[in-house]
Every structure is written in C-alpha cells, then in structure tokens.
Amino acid sequence: MDAFTYTGLPARVIFGTGTTGQAAEELDRLGVTRAIVLTTPQQVAAGEAVAAVLGERSVGIFSDAAMHTPVEVTRTAMDVYENEGADGVVAIGGGSTIGLGKAIALRTDCPQLVIPTSYAGSEMTPIIGQTEAGKKTTQRTLKVLPETVIYDVDHTMTLPPRMTVTSGMNAIAHAVEALYAQEANPVLSLIAEDGIAKMVAALARVTETPDDAEARSDALYGAWLCAVCLGSGGIALHHKLCHVLGGSFDLPHAETHTVVLPHALSYNAPAVPAAMDALKRATGSERPARALFQIAEAAGVPTALKDIGMPEDGIDRAVEITLENPYFNPRALEPEPLRATLRAAWAGDTPTA
Numbered sequence: 398m399d400a401f402t403y404t405g406l407p408a409r410v411i412f413g414t415g416t417t418g419q420a421a422e423e424l425d426r427l428g429v430t431r432a433i434v435l436t437t438p439q440q441v442a443a444g445e446a447v448a449a450v451l452g453e454r455s456v457g458i459f460s461d462a463a464m465h466t467p468v469e470v471t472r473t474a475m476d477v478y479e480n481e482g483a484d485g486v487v488a489i490g491g492g493s494t495i496g497l498g499k500a501i502a503l504r505t506d507c508p509q510l511v512i513p514t515s516y517a518g519s520e521m522t523p524i525i526g527q528t529e530a531g532k533k534t535t536q537r538t539l540k541v542l543p544e545t546v547i548y549d550v551d552h553t554m555t556l557p558p559r560m561t562v563t564s565g566m567n568a569i570a571h572a573v574e575a576l577y578a579q580e581a582n583p584v585l586s587l588i589a590e591d592g593i594a595k596m597v598a599a600l601a602r603v604t605e606t607p608d609d610a611e612a613r614s615d616a617l618y619g620a621w622l623c624a625v626c627l628g629s630g631g632i633a634l635h636h637k638l639c640h641v642l643g644g645s646f647d648l649p650h651a652e653t654h655t656v657v658l659p660h661a662l663s664y665n666a667p668a669v670p671a672a673m674d675a676l677k678r679a680t681g682s683e684r685p686a687r688a689l690f691q692i693a694e695a696a697g698v699p700t701a702l703k704d705i706g707m708p709e710d711g712i713d714r715a716v717e718i719t720l721e722n723p724y725f726n727p728r729a730l731e732p733e734p735l736r737a738t739l740r741a742a743w744a745g746d747t748p749t750a
Contacts, residue, residue, distance in 0.1 A: 401582035406539075406628050408521060412548040412621065414614070417512055420450050420487065423545050427508040429485030433478050433501075434458045435494050440514070443552070447489050447512065456481045459497075462488075464650055465528040465643050466496035474501060483507070488543075489552075491515035491564070492650055499525040499541035509543040514552040515560070516568040516596075516616065517651070518624030521546065526640060532718075533644020542628070548621060550614045558607050561616065562696040563651035565600045568620040569593050569689065570635055570658045571627035576672035577665065578631030579725040585630045586675060592622030593679035597692065604696050635661035637724040638739070641715050642707065652705045655698055659690040660742040664735070666750035668728035673750070686748040701745025712739050 409426075411419055424432055432454055436444035441460045448455040459477050463470050478486070478501055488498035489512040496519060498509050503525060511520040523542040526535040556564070572589035575581060596619035602612035638657050642648045663686045666673055676685035690700060699705050716736050723730050741748070 398583065402580070403582045403584045404580075404629050406521070406523065406542060408543065409545045410548065410621070411546070412618070414550045414610075416547050416549040417447065417551070418450060420447060420510060420512070420547060421452060421454060423510055423547065424451060424454050424485065424487070427485060427510065427544055429508050429510070430454060431456045431481065431483045432485045432487045432510070433474075433481060433483045435462055435474070435486055435488040435497050436460045436490055437462045437493050440490050440494070443489050443514065447487060451487065455487075456483055462490065462494040462497040464493050465533055465647070466493070466500055466526060468527055468529045471497060471500040471504075471527070475504060478505070485510070488512070489514060492517035492519045495519040495543075496525065496527075498543070500527060502541050503538070506540055510545045510547065511543040512547045512549060512552065513620075515556065515651070516564040516620035516623070518568050518571050518620060518627050521621070521624035522628035524627070526644075528644045531645055533640050535640060548617055550610065550617055553613050553617055554608065554610065558604050559696055559698050560651070561603050561607075562600055562693060562698050563655045565596050565616060565620070566655040566658060566689065566693060567651045568623040569596050570639075570654050571630075572623040573658065573662060573672075573676065574633045574635055575626035575630035576675055577669040577727045578633050580629075580631040585626055588622050589626045589630075590675045590679050592619050592626060593676065595619030596623065597680055597688075600692055600696070631725065633724055633726045634664060634728075634730065637719055637726075638715070641718045642702070645715065645718055646707055646711055648702070648705050648707055652699050653702075655693050656700060656702050656705065656745075657742050659686040659748040660738050662686040662689070663748040663750040664738045665726065665728050684748075684750060686750040690748050702739075702743040704745070707743055709743060712736060712743060715739055
C-alpha cells in the first residue's frame with residue numbers, strides 16, 4: 398500500500414431523533430453560560446424552539462444569517478454578540494447559519510454548538526468562506542471547527558424533496574472530491590464511497606416518499622460521512638467553481654453544487670480512474686457523472702446554471718477568476734476545456750462520463 402496521511406478532526410457528534418433536547422446539557426459540557434442562537438430569517442421559529450430548550454443559557458437570537466457569509470452581516474452579529482456578553486454560539490440551520498457561527502468563532506475563538514437542518518456539511522469542517530466586495534475567499538483554521546454537532550433527524554423530516562436533493566448533492570460533492578483531492582487516502586476513500594452510496598439511495602427514496610423516517614435518517618447519516626470527507630480531506634475544481642459562482646454571481650449555494658458537480662466530475666474523469674471505479678460502485682452506474690445529473694433531473698431541480706441566475710456573458714469572467722487562484726486539481730486547469738465545462742453546465746447539457 399502507498400504511504401498516506403490521514404488527519405482526524407476533534408468533534409463530538411450526537412446523532413439520532415429528538416437529540417435537540419440534549420442541547421442544554423451539551424452547552425454545559427462546553428462551559429457556555431451565555432449563548433447567542435443563530436438562524437436565517439426563515440428559521441426563526443426553529444431558533445426560538447432551541448432557545449426554549451436552552452433556557453437561561455440563551456441570551457438572544459440573531460436571525461439574519463445570509464448565504465455566502467457576507468462580512469457586513471458578521472459585523473452586525475458581532476455587535477450583538479459583544480453587547481449581550483455572550484460566550485458561545487448555537488447555530489441551527491444550514492450552511493448560511495453555520496457559516497455565521499464560524500465567522501464569530503474566527504473573531505472570538507468561542508465554542509460552537511451546531512444543529513444542522515440540511516446536508517451542507519460545513520459543521521464538520523475547519524473551513525470558512527466569507528464574501529466581501531463580490532468575492533468569496535476561504536481559509537482553513539481549527540478556530541472555526543465546531544466543538545459539538547447535534548444531528549437530529551426530526552429537523553430534516555419536513556425538508557422539501559427538491560431541497561433535500563439539492564442539499565444532498567451538495568453533500569455528495571464533498572465525498573466525490575475527497576476521492577481525488579490532494580489529501581486523498583484509503584481511509585477517506587472508504588468513508589466517501591459509503592457516504593455517496595448512502596446518500597444516492599436515500600435521495601431516491603425521499604423523492605418518492607418524503608415522510609420515510611428511515612430514508613431521512615440514512616440521508617442524514619450519509620451527509621455526516623460526506624461532511625467528514627470535507628473536513629478531513631480536500632477540495633478541487635468543483636468547489637473552486639462553486640465558490641467563484643456563488644461569491645461573484647450570487648448564485649444559490651446548494652443549487653450551484655447540484656448543477657456543477659456532474660460537469661466538474663466529467664472534466665476530471667480521465668485523470669482519476671480509481672475514483673471513477675469507486676463512484677461506479679457507489680452510484681450503481683457505469684457513468685457516475687451522468688447518474689448524478691439524472692438524480693437532479695428526476696427530482697425536477699435545476700440542472701443548468703442559466704436557470705439559477707448565471708448570465709451567459711459571465712462564463713469568461715468565471716474562468717478568469719478560477720484561474721487567478723486555482724485550487725489543487727488532478728487534471729491541469731486549461732482555459733478552453735474549463736470554458737467548455739462551464740458552458741455545458743450553463744446550458745444544462747447531459748454529461749458523458
């Protein structure tokens with residue numbers, strides 16, 4: 398076996414149904430006595446429910462978390478955090494809310510308790526992306542890795558099927574790139590393949606029967622495995638493109654991942670035969686990129702960038718930004734093939750790989 402390095406990240410994970418009820422106990426374990434509860438405007442009710450569970454440990458709710466973690470929103474949240482004398486954050490929601498919690502932790506090094514309501518996976522990573530002046534930048538630091546994550550299947554039961562699929566595809570993207578990122582290793586490959594297989598099977602079941610609790614549980618478990626891949630592994634072209642498209646064109650996060658993933662995988666397919674073999678097993682298809690495209694197509698979610706707000710004349714600019722500061726990628730990034738890949742994603746062409 399070839400030599401490799403595997404880095405396991407410290408985190409406490411509580412998984413199950415009804416586990417949000419343990420939030421107060423988990424804050425005590427972290428030594429947090431004055432927590433700010435973070436949500437998006439759409440999830441205020443969920444935040445209020447968590448605040449009720451926390452009792453006197455909650456000192457308020459900040460409900461303006463926004464996509465791509467704009468620095469101006471973080472500044473406002475920091476004012477609230479400091480004015481309330483908080484010593485920790487509880488983030489309930491998806492990537493927007495978790496990102497805000499990380500932004501506060503980056504500036505204060507405070508403990509974080511995270512209760513994910515989607516499959517985005519940010520809760521298991523030491524990565525933060527922030528947007529300022531139309532550009533999204535990322536950094537990796539253990540200061541932003543949440544100390545405790547509560548996975549509660551109850552919070553995913555009412556996630557609409559279409560949103561379940563786009564969020565699930567976002568999760569799958571983390572595991573796909575872990576198979577061929579610079580930090581790829583046999584341990585992560587096992588986790589990635591199982592995470593993708595669990596999620597692919599669960600998405601089909603949830604699409605047909607949204608109230609299937611077992612399918613929802615499998616999807617959340619698969620999302621956790623995929624999130625571990627994102628936290629302990631690495632990223633490549635797919636995530637670079639999504640960061641560019643989200644930060645510079647304000648495209649919706651999960652939908653962007655859903656559209657881009659099959660095309661980024663097709664770009665890299667010739668350079669990653671072992672990863673493609675794993676993906677064939679995980680998806681049950683000889684054409685994994687096409688299989689992922691068809692999951693989205695069958696669920697009726699967007700499969701073209703043009704349908705989620707990407708202007709055609711922005712393709713050249715997206716290529717330019719991508720090449721300014723490229724991430725590691727197993728296949729060299731060349732302007733013309735990259736432009737062709739983005740054009741296929743913009744048009745919603747069916748991938749061949």
